[in-house]
């Protein structure tokens with residue numbers, strides 16, 4: 001995940017910040033946080049350890065792949081970090097959930113990625129609530 005997902009702006013200045021998820025985060029696996037201001041690893045309850053990395057996407061993926069020992073690596077967000085991985089061609093499967101709530105502002109996931117859909121098979125599933133699932137599979 002990116003630094004913007006791990007905490008609110010400026011969390012790097014708060015040594016007591018341990019993420020949004022309490023003492024037992026739901027990840028239960030080594031979890032890598034990309035930040036330009038890394039800190040030592042943070043072991044949590046339930047199998048999650050947060051590791052803080054200042055690395056290019058390909059390097060970060062290599063580190064996560066090694067930790068995964070042959071299992072899949074999931075890139076969790078937010079939008080700035082996902083965009084970097086997409087631009088570098090490192091994503092095999094993308095699941096975007098679109099919710100019909102109009103915030104009217106925010107970080108743009110697709111900026112600079114024109115034509116990306118041509119590299120993927122795209123499937124769309126809508127639900128009665130208006131939530132729409134888009135999957136991109138390479």
Ligand SMILES: NC(=O)c1ccc[n+]([C@@H]2O[C@H](COP(=O)([O-])OP(=O)(O)OC[C@H]3O[C@@H](n4cnc5c(N)ncnc54)[C@H](OP(=O)(O)O)[C@@H]3O)[C@@H](O)[C@H]2O)c1
Nearest residue numbers: 002003004005034035036037054055077078079080081107
């Ligand atoms: N709806 C959702 O599921 C969801 C999920 C996540 C975020 N969000 C929201 O999206 C908004 C913006 O999020 P965001 O795009 O800023 O979040 P983000 O992608 O999680 O974080 C971006 C930050 O991660 C660090 N980073 C990214 N790539 C890096 C690299 N290669 N090396 C080192 N550091 C790297 C940088 O932080 P530093 O330079 O500060 O270290 C960068 O500013 C926020 O409002 C957030 O609440 C929503």
